[in-house]
Amino acid sequence: xxxxxxxxxxxxxxxxxxxxxxxxxxxxxxxxxxxxxxxxxxxxxxxxxxxxxxxxxxxxxxxxxxxxxxxxxxxxxxxxxxxxxxxxxxxxxxxxxxxxxxxxxxxxxxxxxxxxxxxxxxxxxxxxxxxxxxxxxxxxxxxxxxxxxxxxxxxxxxxxxxxxxxxxxxxxxxxxxxxxxxxxxxxxxxxxxxxxxxxxxxxxxxxxxxxxxxxxxxxxxxxxxxxxxxxxxxxxxxxxxxxxxxxxxxxxxxxxxxxxxxxxxxxxxxxxxxxxxxxxxxxxxxxxxxxxxxxxxxxxxxxxxxxxxxxxxxxxxxxxxxxxxxxxxxxxxxxxxxxxxxxxxxxxxxxxxxxxxxxxxxxxxxxxxxxxxxxxxxxxxxxxxxxxxxxxxxxxxxxxxxxxxxxxxxxxxxxxxxxxxxxxxxxxxxxxxxxxxxxxxxxxxxxxxxxxxxxxxxxxxxxxxxxxxxxxxxxxxxxxxxxxxxxxxxxxxxxxxxxxxxxxxxxxx
Amino acid sequence: xxxxxxxxxxxxxxxxxxxxxxxxxxxxxxxxxxxxxxxxxxxxxxxxxxxxxxxxxxxxxxxxxxxxxxxxxxxxxxxxxxxxxxxxxxxxxxxxxxxxxxxxxxxxxxxxxxxxxxxxxxxxxxxxxxxxxxxxxxxxxxxxxxxxxxxxxxxxxxxxxxxxxxxxxxxxxxxxxxxxxxxxxxxxxxxxxxxxxxxxxxxxxxxxxxxxxxxxxxxxxxxxxxxxxxxxxxxxxxxxxxxxxxxxxxxxxxxxxxxxxxxxxxxxxxxxxxxxxxxxxxxxxxxxxxxxxxxxxxxxxxxxxxxxxxxxxxxxxxxxxxxxxxxxxxxxxxxxxxxxxxxxxxxxxxxxxxxxxxxxxxxxxxxxxxxxxxxxxxxxxxxxxxxxxxxxxxxxxxxxxxxxxxxxxxxxxxxxxxxxxxxxxxxxxxxxxxxxxxxxxxxxxxxxxxxxxxxxxxxxxxxxxxxxxxxxxxxxxxxxxxxxxxxxxx
Numbered sequence: 001x002x003x004x005x006x007x008x009x010x011x012x013x014x015x016x017x018x019x020x021x022x023x024x025x026x027x028x029x030x031x032x033x034x035x036x037x038x039x040x041x042x043x044x045x046x047x048x049x050x051x052x053x054x055x056x057x058x059x060x061x062x063x064x065x066x067x068x069x070x071x072x073x074x075x076x077x078x079x080x081x082x083x084x085x086x087x088x089x090x091x092x093x094x095x096x097x098x099x100x101x102x103x104x105x106x107x108x109x110x111x112x113x114x115x116x117x118x119x120x121x122x123x124x125x126x127x128x129x130x131x132x133x134x135x136x137x138x139x140x141x142x143x144x145x146x147x148x149x150x151x152x153x154x155x156x157x158x159x160x161x162x163x164x165x166x167x168x169x170x171x172x173x174x175x176x177x178x179x180x181x182x183x184x185x186x187x188x189x190x191x192x193x194x195x196x197x198x199x200x201x202x203x204x205x206x207x208x209x210x211x212x213x214x215x216x217x218x219x220x221x222x223x224x225x226x227x228x229x230x231x232x233x234x235x236x237x238x239x240x241x242x243x244x245x246x247x248x249x250x251x252x253x254x255x256x257x258x259x260x261x262x263x264x265x266x267x268x269x270x271x272x273x274x275x276x277x278x279x280x281x282x283x284x285x286x287x288x289x290x291x292x293x294x295x296x297x298x299x300x301x302x303x304x305x306x307x308x309x310x311x312x313x314x315x316x317x318x319x320x321x322x323x324x325x326x327x328x329x330x331x332x333x334x335x336x337x338x339x340x341x342x343x344x345x346x347x348x349x350x351x352x353x354x355x356x357x358x359x360x361x362x363x364x365x366x367x368x369x370x371x372x373x374x375x376x377x378x379x380x381x382x383x384x385x386x387x388x389x390x391x392x393x394x395x396x397x398x399x400x401x402x403x404x405x406x407x408x409x410x411x412x413x414x415x416x417x418x419x420x421x422x423x424x425x426x427x428x429x430x431x432x433x434x435x436x437x438x439x440x441x442x443x444x445x446x447x448x449x450x451x452x453x454x455x456x457x458x459x460x461x462x463x464x465x466x467x468x469x470x471x472x473x474x475x476x477x478x479x480x481x482x483x484x485x486x487x488x489x490x491x492x493x494x495x496x497x498x499x500x501x502x503x504x505x506x507x508x509x
Numbered sequence: 510x511x512x513x514x515x516x517x518x519x520x521x522x523x524x525x526x527x528x529x530x531x532x533x534x535x536x537x538x539x540x541x542x543x544x545x546x547x548x549x550x551x552x553x554x555x556x557x558x559x560x561x562x563x564x565x566x567x568x569x570x571x572x573x574x575x576x577x578x579x580x581x582x583x584x585x586x587x588x589x590x591x592x593x594x595x596x597x598x599x600x601x602x603x604x605x606x607x608x609x610x611x612x613x614x615x616x617x618x619x620x621x622x623x624x625x626x627x628x629x630x631x632x633x634x635x636x637x638x639x640x641x642x643x644x645x646x647x648x649x650x651x652x653x654x655x656x657x658x659x660x661x662x663x664x665x666x667x668x669x670x671x672x673x674x675x676x677x678x679x680x681x682x683x684x685x686x687x688x689x690x691x692x693x694x695x696x697x698x699x700x701x702x703x704x705x706x707x708x709x710x711x712x713x714x715x716x717x718x719x720x721x722x723x724x725x726x727x728x729x730x731x732x733x734x735x736x737x738x739x740x741x742x743x744x745x746x747x748x749x750x751x752x753x754x755x756x757x758x759x760x761x762x763x764x765x766x767x768x769x770x771x772x773x774x775x776x777x778x779x780x781x782x783x784x785x786x787x788x789x790x791x792x793x794x795x796x797x798x799x800x801x802x803x804x805x806x807x808x809x810x811x812x813x814x815x816x817x818x819x820x821x822x823x824x825x826x827x828x829x830x831x832x833x834x835x836x837x838x839x840x841x842x843x844x845x846x847x848x849x850x851x852x853x854x855x856x857x858x859x860x861x862x863x864x865x866x867x868x869x870x871x872x873x874x875x876x877x878x879x880x881x882x883x884x885x886x887x888x889x890x891x892x893x894x895x896x897x898x899x900x901x902x903x904x905x906x907x908x909x910x911x912x913x914x915x916x917x918x919x920x921x922x923x924x925x926x927x928x929x930x931x932x933x934x935x936x937x938x939x940x941x942x943x944x945x946x947x948x949x950x951x952x953x954x955x956x957x958x959x960x961x962x963x964x965x966x967x968x969x970x971x972x973x974x975x976x977x978x979x980x981x982x983x984x985x986x987x988x989x990x991x992x993x994x995x996x997x998x999x
Contacts, residue, residue: 072978073902073978073979074982075833075982075986076905137905140896141896141901142896144897145895148890155942167931167935174893174926175927178923181923181926182908182919185908185919186916188909189913
């Protein structure tokens with residue numbers, strides 16, 4: 001038992017990889033066995049994460065729980081150092097929940113099933129590692145390692161323009177991480193260690209000349225290097241152009257993980273690294289970040305409303321929703337330098353809202369991509385104008401789609417409302433103009449969600465489809481049901497998850 | 510009595526080569542059997558040397574010194590430090606791989622395997638030489654098999670040109686280096702070629718300023734330093750597969766290793782003075798090599814130029830003269846050796862079956878040779894410095910060293926990471942995925958079991974080092990510790 005509980009994070013982290021290695025030994029033609037095995041393997045980290053949740057106690061500021069440390073690369077001052085706080089725990093739950101659901105969704109993959117499942121499990125390790133790493137090099141390692149399986153998932157199992165989309169995806173993200181890598185190296189050289197806790201103690205206070213330049217200049221450059229890397233991943237306008245292509249071309253399971261988890265890595269980077277390591281620069285430049293986030297909210301919504309392809313519409317909606325996350329983070333970054341207790345209280349609310357929005361968007365985006373995938377599997381088209389009146393023949397599917405869309409739209413009583421309300425409430429006293437503009441974005445969120453529903457479900461039935469589309473099946477309901485339950489439970493009683501987030505966020509202010 | 514592992518390593522392949530040359534040409538199985546057995550034994554010996562190297566005490570180990578020409582101050586002096594031990598292991602792996610991928614060679618197998626073992630003997634000897642004269646002897650021992658193998662078994666269209674170019678460049682380089690070495694022989698007043706003695710010769714700064722470039726650049730030619738790099742892609746492409754693997758994998762390391770031993774370690778002050786120039790040249794290597802690799806149309810040239818790019822990082826590591834930079838350079842020598850051997854092996858496997866290396870005429874090979882594809886992807890990830898693979902482990906310390914000394918160099922050479930990612934991914938996609946063009950379809954078969962073993966062995970080593978750097982790093986660090994003592998301070 002001790003072996004399990006002492007290294008709980010390592011187990012969660014590496015069970016998918018160990019499982020992937022075991023899958024290598026299974027002959028490729030045993031498709032059913034491979035699918036089942038992949039599903040079972042991916043459920044194990046979820047169960048262990050629940051165990052983690054049950055045993056979690058809030059650490060004081062700057063400290064972490066379930067810590068593990070082992071020598072890894074002492075020559076450069078980097079070690080295998082894991083640990084979590086409440087925010088990471090929420091992200092771990094999201095990742096370990098969505099991965100089995102995405103794998104269950106991918107039971108419809110028929111070609112090269114073994115390779116698909118192996119890549120998917122390795123991807124999970126990469127994502128989980130980012131949320132656990134307490135060493136900058138380890139963070140970067142996991143940050144990058146997830147790109148490779150995702151590249152191949154899009155490139156091999158994607159839609160028509162998959163070559164273009166996958167290369168764009170990996171070059172954008174790798175190009176972005178270049179600055180992250182260089183800035184990380186620079187910090188490591190200045191501090192003499194890559195250990196996050198040590199860096200946190202030394203780096204923000206470092207003054208004087210660096211490389212013959214004033215420390216403020218160097219830190220500002222490093223700050224932007226970090227910000228650009230994370231902004232590409234989120235993505236914040238104008239770094240978003242890889243996203244619609246990648247999300248649209250990826251296979252359904254891949255889109256669920258891309259939108260559900262990978263985008264959160266960027267936002268998590270802001271919260272875990274950017275604000276703690278660059279508090280002064282973050283406060284100074286937070287206005288710029290807020291402006292870009294607002295642009296993402298507004299342009300994301302407007303672009304989504306203009307789409308003709310259902311999947312592309314959902315892809316643009318991610319830009320819109322993630323804009324709120326970054327706006328909340330920007331407000332919190334600015335408030336970090338303020339002493340007024342009312343401002344700081346608003347910042348706490350905004351940051352709580354951002355983290356909850358990350359979780360909520362993970363649920364709703366994964367759900368939406370999944371539902372688009374369900375329709376595409378049957379109709380082999382995603383053009384909105386080809387549908388119409390489908391509710392008449394697919395009532396169950398239609399109801400589920402309406403429910404999920406409403407969560408995404410922010411209907412009170414469902415999860416999206418709680419987090420977006422908190423962000424609006426928290427940001428209002430800090431960036432009044434930006435949040436007011438963001439409300440226009442919110443209006444267009446309503447426009448594009450309702451437009452999608454109208455064109456697919458309502459109106460006269462497009463006779464072309466009558467008798468050709470089958471209702472959503474049991475496996476598919478099993479995928480969407482947990483997401484719907486969570487959407488409703490957070491909408492009605494958010495405190496089960498907010499308490500955890502809030503206790504961590506409170507230690508930062 | 511201590512077993513002379515290093516001498517066995519250096520002379521066993523030589524002895525086997527001579528035996529093979531005396532066998533009747535028709536006994537192909539016996540010949541390749543001997544070659545395989547010899548390379549397995551040398552790998553085992555190099556593994557023993559690597560893992561029994563005592564990292565606590567560091568310094569030169571497994572030493573043996575015998576009189577050779579005492580009147581001239583020449584002795585037979587074998588021994589390795591940490592870097593040498595790692596290089597012996599790398600060479601052992603590449604030599605075995607080279608023999609294995611040449612298993613089915615039909616054209617004059619007797620001469621082919623004999624020359625290959627000559628080459629092996631040369632590289633094992635250089636990495637263990639603690640006497641400069643002896644180092645030169647082993648160094649030059651490689652010239653004749655290299656040249657002959659390229660012109661006899663090379664790519665028909667360019668073999669004469671490539672072989673001649675390579676030989677002339679390397680002759681030129683080693684002559685320049687020899688001048689510098691002779692200057693040390695006389696200038697030190699010791700009249701000895703013994704490296705350990707020369708390390709403590711106390712050569713004056715003025716002397717070092719003048720003679721350092723001769724030795725370092727002279728040997729650096731074989732390491733592919735800009736602007737003397739152009740033999741490398743031409744030579745690698747013209748050579749038969751196993752020779753390309755040894756040339757790019759091991760011979761280029763022989764060049765930088767000799768530059769390190771005779772240049773940097775004997776004249777550290779010279780290195781300090783000339784470091785800015787070296788680092789500018791090396792940065793050009795890194796960035797220019799990557800861009801040129803990207804526009805190549807020939808599969809093998811892509812890899813050839815990528816070697817130019819990656820070897821630049823080794824020179825950057827040296828020129829920083831920092832613990833991290835030097836450690837990274839040593840790691841990169843190992844990692845690049847394995848990686849490029851794997852690349853050339855796979856390029857050879859593809860060419861043997863498709864009979865073309867033109868990227869636009871290839872495609873969809875994953876259906877025919879999935880293991881080769883996975884190996885190429887692993888090599889590609891190493892090449893683009895993906896964390897979790899050996900390339901990252903090697904490049905990271907080099908970049909840290911650069912940050913400490915020339916921050917701008919770190920930023921400039923980082924451009925190559927994205928460029929490398931772009932060309933590797935494009936090549937992977939065009940060669941291994943997509944549609945298979947009709948003309949090449951007929952010849953495509955899966956790679957042989959021998960080939961698969963090579964691909965899997967080399968891939969696993971790069972992954973293992975990437976995940977567990979402590980396999981390799983302490984040994985390299987033990988070597989670096991000694992270099993830092995010579996360099997002083999830093």
